Amino acid sequence: MNKKLIMVALLSAFAGSAANAAVTDAMIANDATTTGDVLSWGMGTNGQRFSPLTDINTKTVSKLVPAWSFSFGGEKQRGQESQPLIYNGKMFVTSSYSRIYALDVKTGAKLWKYEQRLPEGIMPCCDVVNRGAALYDNLVIFGTLDAYLVALDQDTGKVVWKEKVDDYAAGYSMSAAPLIAKGLLLTGVSGGEFGVVGRVEARNPRTGKLVWTRPMIEGQTGYKYDEAGNKSDNGVTGTTNKTWPGDTWKTGGAATWLGGTYDNVTGLAYFGTGNPAPWNSHLRPGDNLYSASTVALDLTNGQIKWSYQTTPHDGWDYDGVNEFITFDLDGKRVGAKADRNGFFYVMDANTGKLENAFPFVKNITWATGIDLKTGRPNYIDKGRPGDPTKGKAGDKGETVFAAPAFLGGKNQMPMAYSPQTKMFYVPANEWGMDIWNEPVSYKKGGAFLGAGFTIHPIYDDYIGALRAVNPKTGKIVWEIKNNAPLWGGVMTTAGGLVFYGTPEGFLKAVDAKTGKELWKFQTGSGIVAPPVTWKEGTTQYVSVVSGWGGAVPLWGGDIAKKVNFLEQGGSVWVFKLSK
Ligand code: CA
Ligand code: CA
Numbered sequence: 001m002n003k004k005l006i007m008v009a010l011l012s013a014f015a016g017s018a019a020n021a022a023v024t025d026a027m028i029a030n031d032a033t034t035t036g037d038v039l040s041w042g043m044g045t046n047g048q049r050f051s052p053l054t055d056i057n058t059k060t061v062s063k064l065v066p067a068w069s070f071s072f073g074g075e076k077q078r079g080q081e082s083q084p085l086i087y088n089g090k091m092f093v094t095s096s097y098s099r100i101y102a103l104d105v106k107t108g109a110k111l112w113k114y115e116q117r118l119p120e121g122i123m124p125c126c127d128v129v130n131r132g133a134a135l136y137d138n139l140v141i142f143g144t145l146d147a148y149l150v151a152l153d154q155d156t157g158k159v160v161w162k163e164k165v166d167d168y169a170a171g172y173s174m175s176a177a178p179l180i181a182k183g184l185l186l187t188g189v190s191g192g193e194f195g196v197v198g199r200v201e202a203r204n205p206r207t208g209k210l211v212w213t214r215p216m217i218e219g220q221t222g223y224k225y226d227e228a229g230n231k232s233d234n235g236v237t238g239t240t241n242k243t244w245p246g247d248t249w250k251t252g253g254a255a256t257w258l259g260g261t262y263d264n265v266t267g268l269a270y271f272g273t274g275n276p277a278p279w280n281s282h283l284r285p286g287d288n289l290y291s292a293s294t295v296a297l298d299l300t301n302g303q304i305k306w307s308y309q310t311t312p313h314d315g316w317d318y319d320g321v322n323e324f325i326t327f328d329l330d331g332k333r334v335g336a337k338a339d340r341n342g343f344f345y346v347m348d349a350n351t352g353k354l355e356n357a358f359p360f361v362k363n364i365t366w367a368t369g370i371d372l373k374t375g376r377p378n379y380i381d382k383g384r385p386g387d388p389t390k391g392k393a394g395d396k397g398e399t400v401f402a403a404p405a406f407l408g409g410k411n412q413m414p415m416a417y418s419p420q421t422k423m424f425y426v427p428a429n430e431w432g433m434d435i436w437n438e439p440v441s442y443k444k445g446g447a448f449l450g451a452g453f454t455i456h457p458i459y460d461d462y463i464g465a466l467r468a469v470n471p472k473t474g475k476i477v478w479e480i481k482n483n484a485p486l487w488g489g490v491m492t493t494a495g496g497l498v499f500y501g502t503p504e505g506f507l508k509a510v511d512a513k514t515g516k517e518l519w520k521f522q523t524g525s526g527i528v529a530p531p532v533t534w535k536e537g538t539t540q541y542v543s544v545v546s547g548w549g550g551a552v553p554l555w556g557g558d559i560a561k562k563v564n565f566l567e568q569g570g571s572v573w574v575f576k577l578s579k
């Protein structure tokens with residue numbers, strides 16, 4: 001432990017001793033090791049989703065039983081991708097349609113609820129989901145589908161501040177959990193399918209006022225703000241027109257729709273960026289920086305410290321938002337990302353230098369591998385869907401079969417890392433798609449794809465596969481196949497367990513070393529959200545949100561037969577060991 005971390009631990013212990021203490025920066029910085037609360041998305045800002053708790057372990061997990069369950073209610077259900085937060089005897093959990101609830105953590109009793117009044121015209125690409133909130137001071141803060149940030153008093157649910165982030169009519173929305181680091185509230189935007197401009201914004205979490213913005217598209221200008229709200233230039237991102245021709249950078253996508261992670265050791269925040277817009281890559285020759293990348297940000301000035309592009313000139317909506325999780329590998333601080341494009345990357349967390357890259361899915365048609373020297377993919381030229389302005393296919397360019405499908409080798413569902421086993425637990429999917437390009441021009445608020453697609457399963461018996469991945473060797477140590485595509489996140493614990501949910505409705509616990517299933521529970525609807533664990537007094541709890549939905553039932557094409565029998569829902573479950 002370095003000096004900075006010891007300081008943080010001491011400050012946190014001090015803050016924790018006061019009754020009803022407000023959530024501080026030091027407490028957030030130490031979240032991963034304090035077992036009495038869950039203050040951040042990722043169970044720690046660097047997103048490892050590892051708990052040091054051991055009461056529930058490989059020997060005792062068979063005695064895990066429900067403590068309580070709470071229904072989100074309402075006639076509208078749809079996808080529930082939220083990770084609960086736990087603090088001060090309360091659970092804060094968001095749900096579909098921009099709702100948030102505070103619940104008594106011991107009884108499940110409802111303390112308050114806030115529901116954003118959403119306009120008719122919201123344009124979420126991929127269901128009306130929300131992935132969670134952030135805690136700071138006495139506030140709980142979350143983003144809404146009409147692109148607002150709302151901060152509520154933790155005790156009363158009263159609105160303390162509310163800020164418009166952008167125009168929902170132009171395709172902007174918010175679905176990710178905000179990140180708090182170094183006293184800043186850090187958020188991205190959704191809307192990559194509508195030609196929005198992805199960016200990261202830093203705000204004062206107490207007031208919601210902007211501190212700086214950093215666009216993720218080359219040529220776009222960032223701004224900084226003084227305490228009075230005066231705006232000034234904070235520099236252009238990259239070099240205008242270097243990797244985007246003509247005016248294409250003005251509607252270039254790179255939505256930061258999954259939010260970010262922050263590492264105490266490097267002091268950097270890491271945001272993934274989505275697909276370049278439109279999907280038709282022939283309309284924007286070049287690498288299209290900084291789309292489909294991991295971007296490391298210096299929080300003191302809002303400048304890009306480094307970036308690594310996983311899919312240069314993306315032509316498949318391989319996006320690139322997947323979370324970047326930092327960890328120690330042979331004494332070096334590195335980060336890992338399981339990308340939608342099917343490759344697993346390990347990078348130096350300080351510099352972005354590629355350390356390792358290997359496939360974590362079995363079928364990849366667009367590249368033979370990643371060149372570890374240059375950091376670039378070795379493309380398979382025939383794997384790119386054709387240019388509709390060339391050849392005989394007419395308006396619809398040549399169709400290709402591409403794997404993974406655009407929904408990805410992994411999508412929004414976060415993986416977990418265990419420092420005990422030194423393995424990542426990756427919720428992967430094996431599927432492919434027929435994809436073709438079409439002409440398209442930008443129109444505000446219109447879908448900006450220029451492509452069509454049909455998704456297909458590759459194997460009869462499964463699409464989903466939970467895989468234990470060794471980041472050093474690239475070996476898949478074990479896997480558990482799942483009939484439907486996996487869409488929920490993963491958690492691992494010092495009790496030697498890995499928890500994950502399935503669209504078929506089961507929350508499962510398996511042995512982290514072997515993948516042997518040790519426990520499961522049917523939650524009544526499909527799970528597309530990540531579990532959490534914490535200790536309240538002397539009792540360790542596990543919680544997960546249940547409610548089938550998300551992008552798969554909307555965009556899944558031929559895979560409907562694997563999921564169309566699943567029922568919607570909307571509830572949060574809490575478990576503990578029976579006496
Ligand atoms: Ca904690
Ligand atoms: Ca996308």
